[in-house]
Amino acid sequence: MFVFVCAGCGVELTAPLSQVALPVHAHQKYGNGTQLPALMEPGTFAVDPEPWGPPWRTREEIDSNEAAARGVYAPVHALSDGAPGAIVIAPGDARRTVLIPDDRAGGYCCGLDGADGPNVACVECALPVASRIDDCSLWQSMWLAPNAVRRRSLDGVDAAPLSWTDLMAEGKSTAPFEPIAGRGSRVGAGHWSNYGWSWSPRWEAAAGRVLAHLLVASEGRPVIVPGGVVAEVFQRALDTLLPAGPPARRAVLAGPGQPSPRRGTDVVLVPTHPQTGEIWAPADSAAYPVPLPFGVWLWMVSPERDVPVPASGSLPDGVLRDDFDTPALLPGRLFRADWGVFRHTLVRLPAVREPWLRELLDSLGRHRLAGVFERRIRRRSPCRVAREAVGADWLGH
Known part of the structure; x- marks a missing residue:
C-alpha cells in the first residue's frame, strides 16, 4: 500500500492505495453531455507511462524521428510535452487538496476537464498537485502531477497480485451494456437506447x-x-x-x-x-x-x-424498485x-x-466508416475553440 504526499511540504494527499493496471478507457471521451462514473475503483491508483496533459505540440512541430523515439509511428494531431508518469486516482481518495480558483478550473459546460493543467493545490502549501476531471463525457478522476507528488510506502507487506486462478474464482466480469444517462437526467430516460441502456x-x-x-x-x-x-x-x-x-x-x-x-x-x-x-x-x-x-x-x-x-x-420518478426480475434490453444499435x-x-x-x-x-x-467506429463529439464552448485549433482535444491519446 502507498500514499502520495506533496513534494513541497510532505503532507499526505491521498488515502492508502494499491496499484493496478491503467484502464484502457483512461483517456476516453464518450458521448455528448453523458455522465460517466469514476475511472478508478476506490483504494486504487494507476500510472500512465506516457506524457499526459499540457503543453501540447502540434503535428507540424513533431519530427517523425522524435515521435518514433517516443513510440509513435504515424502522425497524430498533437503530442503532450508534459511529464510522463501521471498518477490517476478516484476523486474520493484525495485528501487535503483544494481547487484552484482561476481560469484553470474551467471545463466545457458541466465540470472540470483538466485541459489547462493542474487545477487542484495542496491545502497546506498551495503547490499545484493534480488535475481534477469531472466534466461531461469524461471519466471522473484525479490525476496527480508526477513532479508535484512523491510515493510513500506504508508499513507492512503488500499483498501479492491475485493469481489467474483467483481471478477466475472471483468472476468479476464486465457486462457489454450498461445504463448511460446525460447530465441532470435519470437513468431510464431513453438515452441512446431503450430505458437508458447502451453498449458499455x-x-x-x-x-x-x-x-x-x-x-x-x-x-x-x-x-x-x-x-x-x-x-x-x-x-x-x-x-x-x-x-x-x-x-x-x-x-x-x-x-x-x-x-x-x-x-x-x-x-x-x-x-x-x-x-x-x-x-x-x-x-x-x-x-x-x-x-x-x-x-x-x-x-x-x-x-x-x-x-x-x-x-x-408505481414509485415516484427517479426511484428504482429493488426487485431485479426484468431482463436487460439490448442497445438499439449495432x-x-x-x-x-x-x-x-x-x-x-x-x-x-x-x-x-x-x-x-x-x-x-x-473518411471514417459509418457504423464501424464510435466517435461522439462533445459540444464545444467558444472559449475552447482556440485551444482545440492547435490540437489539445485531438491528441494522440
Missing part, C-alpha cells in the same frame, strides 16, 4: 484497442473470430476493413481455464491481469496475442445470459469500437509503418 463505454474502448491489434495480426488478410458476442463486436468491422479473398486467419479465445489453442492457430484473444497489466501467454504457441481487459474477456468466455435490470413501477482508442493504439504499433496499414489508417482518418 468500457467495451467500446477495449474493442478499439483489440481491433488495432487484429489489423496488425491480419497481415492484410481476412480474420475470422469466434461466434456469439465476439463476432457481434468484431466481425462486422473486420469484414469492412480487411479485403476479402486471401486465406483467412483465425482468432480464438484463450486464457486461464480455456482449452489450449490448437496447433496452427493464428491469433489468440487473451486477458490482461487487472492488477499488473500482464498479458496471459499460452504455452508453446506462436499465435499473435491480442490483449483484452480481464472483465471483458471473462464475459466473452462465460457470458451471463439474463442480466437483470431494475423494474419501474456495436461500434471507440475510434480514439483504436487510433491511439494503432499509431503506437510499429507495424503501422507498413504501406497497406498506413494507407488504411490515413483513409480512415479522412
Whole structure:
C-alpha cells in the first residue's frame, strides 16, 4: 500500500492505495453531455507511462524521428510535452487538496476537464498537485502531477497480485451494456437506447484497442473470430476493413481455464491481469496475442445470459424498485469500437509503418466508416475553440 504526499511540504494527499493496471478507457471521451462514473475503483491508483496533459505540440512541430523515439509511428494531431508518469486516482481518495480558483478550473459546460493543467493545490502549501476531471463525457478522476507528488510506502507487506486462478474464482466480469444517462437526467430516460441502456463505454474502448491489434495480426488478410458476442463486436468491422479473398486467419479465445489453442492457430484473444497489466501467454504457441481487459474477456468466455435490470413501477420518478426480475434490453444499435482508442493504439504499433496499414489508417482518418467506429463529439464552448485549433482535444491519446 502507498500514499502520495506533496513534494513541497510532505503532507499526505491521498488515502492508502494499491496499484493496478491503467484502464484502457483512461483517456476516453464518450458521448455528448453523458455522465460517466469514476475511472478508478476506490483504494486504487494507476500510472500512465506516457506524457499526459499540457503543453501540447502540434503535428507540424513533431519530427517523425522524435515521435518514433517516443513510440509513435504515424502522425497524430498533437503530442503532450508534459511529464510522463501521471498518477490517476478516484476523486474520493484525495485528501487535503483544494481547487484552484482561476481560469484553470474551467471545463466545457458541466465540470472540470483538466485541459489547462493542474487545477487542484495542496491545502497546506498551495503547490499545484493534480488535475481534477469531472466534466461531461469524461471519466471522473484525479490525476496527480508526477513532479508535484512523491510515493510513500506504508508499513507492512503488500499483498501479492491475485493469481489467474483467483481471478477466475472471483468472476468479476464486465457486462457489454450498461445504463448511460446525460447530465441532470435519470437513468431510464431513453438515452441512446431503450430505458437508458447502451453498449458499455468500457467495451467500446477495449474493442478499439483489440481491433488495432487484429489489423496488425491480419497481415492484410481476412480474420475470422469466434461466434456469439465476439463476432457481434468484431466481425462486422473486420469484414469492412480487411479485403476479402486471401486465406483467412483465425482468432480464438484463450486464457486461464480455456482449452489450449490448437496447433496452427493464428491469433489468440487473451486477458490482461487487472492488477499488473500482464498479458496471459499460452504455452508453446506462436499465435499473435491480442490483449483484452480481464472483465471483458471473462464475459466473452462465460457470458451471463439474463442480466437483470431494475423494474419501474408505481414509485415516484427517479426511484428504482429493488426487485431485479426484468431482463436487460439490448442497445438499439449495432456495436461500434471507440475510434480514439483504436487510433491511439494503432499509431503506437510499429507495424503501422507498413504501406497497406498506413494507407488504411490515413483513409480512415479522412473518411471514417459509418457504423464501424464510435466517435461522439462533445459540444464545444467558444472559449475552447482556440485551444482545440492547435490540437489539445485531438491528441494522440
